[in-house]
Amino acid sequence: MHELIFNPKLCESCKTLDCIMKCQYIEMELDEARREQAKIRRGEESRILKDCVTCYACEEYCPSRNHPFYLIVERQEQLGIHPVPKPIEKSQVIMMGPRGKIKQKELKAPVIDMCFFDIMKGGIRGNLFEGATTIGGSDIFCNLMFLHFARNSTIRERLPLIMNNIMKYFLEPSGVKELICYHDECYGTYTSWAPAFGIDVPFRPIHLFDYIYHKLIDMKPDIKSLNVKAAYQRPCSNRLCPETDHFVDDIFKLIGVKRPKRTYEYQNALCCGGVFEAAQRFDLVEEIQRKNVEDMKSTGAQYGVFNCPFCFWTLAEPVAKAGMIPVMMSDLCIMALGQ
């Protein structure tokens, strides 16, 4: 079985313990952090394992990319720590599981993997996505969400089948080698989680923003500058692929969107709160959402921009109630193209 590739020596010699010291949800002095981290490495119970809100951010904070969050999830699962109530966890495992209803389909590039969110494929439209085909649903769902449920095992078990499905039913028969990941979660799976567990990915994943940015470059003459201010809600799974975060600024620049500085963005971004709700951390849901939305609003942003559908569903209403327009990044770009 695929084991996490983790180098304990890197943590033992780490001077800063950014993975814990930068955490926005757990407060600790450096000495305590060192003790707790050592416990985790040894496979012992630690306060961190219980208090972790599963925001994925420590994956980004770690300067050595040593996968501190994946280790937390491993240990939670080994020690029977359930971040989310067991009935909800079990139900989700069944709900999101592959149904075996996949059918071969011949596709034309670009192929966009909608993840589980086929419901969002209405957003794949206009010249920006001209000629694109979409795939989605449970049989090709990356299952990375189970990091929030302390279930690396579920991802481990399902991912080979999922990738096989993508290849066998879609990419191979169509001669397509690249897969554009609509959701950061899929891109993070293929570029971070899979390599961390020594699993080979048989296609080339491309982040949606990478695709959109390059497409917009090609369509530059058609872009009508939007001249609006926007705040961006960075999804947790972008912590697994921080190298793609620059595309938000790059795209905004191309379509004439100003991104006034705010407190909770880039590395300091806050979780949308949806995961806290599943974890029954209702105190955090309210506090974090309030801080986040007030921060967006304080910049004078007219739009709250999202890429993750789950963040959108969780925060769209508070964002709208605060007087901003919640919008998916792809829709904002389509607007800039006058469509």
Added chain:
Amino acid sequence: MLDQEIIGNLKTILGSDYVSDAAEELFIYSRDQGVQDPHMPDCVVMPGSTLEVQEIIRLAVQKKIPVVPMGGGLVLSGLTVPLKGGIVLDMKRMNRIIEISEKSHYAVVEAGTSQGMLDAYLRKHHPGLKHSLPDAPPSATIAGNIAIHGSGHLSQSEGGFHSEMVTGLEVVLPTGELARFGSCSTVSSWFSRAPLPDLVGLFLGWNGTTGVITKVGIKLYPRPKIHDVIVFMTEDIDLAPEIITRVINTEVAEDINYALAPKPDYLNGFQMTVINVTANSEAEMKMKKQIIRDALHDFYETKEAGFMPVPPNMKAGFLEAPQKALSKFADVRKGGGFEYVGAIMPIEKIPEACRAGMEITARNRITYSLGARIIGRGHCAMFFFAYPFNRADREEVERVKNALEDTNETALKLGGIPWKTEVQGQQLILKQMEPETYKVMKKIRDVLDPAGIMNPGNWEVG
């Protein structure tokens, strides 16, 4: 079959458009959507006024013709199927909304007024008010639902069964006289049944055997601006009464429903307590949700149960009234067959009822949805054992019939009472009922309906 002279008399009363003995129309009125055997009426009429109802009843008394009053015809257990033939009195033309009292919070409607009509009318003309909507199709009538002791949204928090929300009735008696009950019998307003001797109960739960309701006064309630829903999920059936009681005791849940079903598969084995909350401000909503969460804190802290995150599309479904999900479930076997035993029972019996329901359905090889609507701040629950079936599959229809009989018996054994039950279920109830109670029922019926014309076959010892 009625002779043409009687049909002619009816046409004289109603006009020929509203009287029919055409075979195709009699066929429709001979059955409902459930599994009970059809019985052909001799004639179907649609009165347009109380006066016409009186004249029809007088004619029926004179000619000794059975009369079966009918509202939406959605009861599923054959209560509007004319067991002994005669006239089906379809009340749908009498659908006027006569009065809305904003200050005294009641509506007066004619008996054929549908739930959907009153809801739409209130939303348009009195947006601050609502009535208790059942989870039946919108064509179900107000009068029909109060007459069968129905329940619905607001039954948990505001008044219990719809029959308990009645402020007054106008009834054409089985001898043709017109009588009013409640404050409307003495003064012009329909505000209350008190302080008079309460005779309204003579017409509620009697399956149309004591008269024809022609007007209803029904309570209205404030319609708060914000609606939300929270869902608590467990695996342990035995926790249900405690969870439900704790939520009831918060006094902030407008409705509480409990459900378990084998489909979709991700809910198989899990129970959901669906809690509807309303408020007039965000702050009030926040406070109410917090109170409910606090009440269940020790359950979710152990991680053995918890509040389910509800995405917007699912939330929209939970907030619908009536619930469209029920209509979808009704056709889950395709072929559009659906019937259920709704048993009124104590809340502590819910776990036993769940287990019994699963055993019955396994034994009869049918699928199910089980659940309960909490009534009147926890005084009881309407526990439903719902069985969809393919109407075209006769063998499956028979299995559902067996399951329904089995369920009626089980509900009684559990200490519950089958609700709006078909004739066989009524007879099971009567067998268990104290003899003196039944004697009183019979005496009342004999006094009110000496000719024995009103929905014969119902509430009779077989």
